[in-house]
Amino acid sequence: MNAEDAKSHPLVQVYRRLLHTYGPQGWWPGGSxxxxxxxxxxxxxxxxxxxxxxxxxxxxxxxxxxxxxxxxxxxxxxxxxxxxxxxxxxxxxxxxxxxxxxxxxxxxxxxxxxxxxxxxxxxxxxxxxxxxxxxxxxxxxxAGKPFFVIDAYTHRILQRLGSSDGASIYSDYQHIFHQALPADYRLFNEYHALLVRHGKDVCRPTPQCEKCCLRDICRYP
Ligand code: SF4
The missing domain is CATH 1.10.340.30 (Hypothetical protein; domain 2)
Known part of the structure; x- marks a missing residue:
């Protein structure tokens, strides 16, 4: 995927909005x-x-x-x-x-x-x-290697956004991110941290869609 395609992918748009809303998360919360x-x-x-x-x-x-x-x-x-x-x-x-x-x-x-x-x-x-x-x-x-982490927050948000493309197992979800994004570990680091933040604060089990920065591009509401 070239840089222009990557910029236009919906998951890039999601990343930009989350980053704009929450700012850098400074992960991982640990030292060495x-x-x-x-x-x-x-x-x-x-x-x-x-x-x-x-x-x-x-x-x-x-x-x-x-x-x-x-x-x-x-x-x-x-x-x-x-x-x-x-x-x-x-x-x-x-x-x-x-x-x-x-x-x-x-x-x-x-x-x-x-x-x-x-x-x-x-x-x-x-x-x-x-x-x-x-x-x-x-x-x-x-290790600083570009492998996107799929956790319960990521799973839930991707499904609600309508971006899960029929994914059912871990590797399916990871493949979606690996296809959509440049293989940059710093991007994956920040993106995953932002998804966790969004899943804790807004896209909870009962989502607070009325205050969500993704509302107009999400299929759930
Ligand atoms: S609009 Fe609602 S369901 Fe969609 S991401 Fe936001 S909080 Fe989650």
Whole structure:
């Protein structure tokens, strides 16, 4: 897709309106690539505020590093991340990621994240507990690779806009964004963050269409 086509695509128009309405979101709300990965695993099925509490516990114990999470017993890790919910499952998932990091990259996260995007995605999906959304969170926000993240907010907004084009599974939705937009990780980063903001503030389960910046181009109202 050339630049002119990209500019005229409805999803580009949606992006511009959301950006104009909400401004840059400054995502991901986490510091280092490793912190982003930990947050991506902990945020499965829970609100970010709970993840922040769990990450703050890890920081307070000074164990938010690959080496420290490798060395801490799983049950102790589970207690520290208790605020994130499903803490026993998530402790095992964090451990699975760490074990893979050592098995495949000798503990070198930078080496892992420098793999090409499709290879890294396959690698992440091979790790127990990492599904497509978590893998794409890591690819986009920790590795800076252009993989659009599809979450519940994105799914809902795209369907209501009438832009889902018969999509039914994760890869269908992701394909729509990848076809419509230039493969720019900064654009994908900001766009996904804006969709989350819009899904939380306006396009809620009961949408507030009367104050929506997309109202005149949305099929739902
Ligand atoms: S017009 Fe309503 S349904 Fe459409 S995006 Fe806005 S809030 Fe959601």
């Amino acid at each position: 690539p490793f912190e982003i990965i930990v947050g991506a695993i902990l945020t499965q099925a829970t609100a970010w505020t709970n993840v922040e509490k769990a990450i703050n516990n890890l920081k307070a114990e000074e164990i938010l590093s690959p080496e420290s999470l490798r060395d801490i017993p799983t049950d102790e890790l589970a207690q520290l991340i208790r605020p994130s919910g499903y803490f026993n499952v998530k402790a095992h998932r964090l451990k699975a990621f760490i074990h893979h990091l050592w098995d495949a990259h000798d503990g070198d996260l930078k080496n892992m994240l420098e793999s090409d995007g499709p290879s890294l995605r396959r690698e992440l999906l091979s790790i127990n507990g990492i599904g497509e959304e978590t893998a794409d969170d890591i690819l986009l926000y920790a």
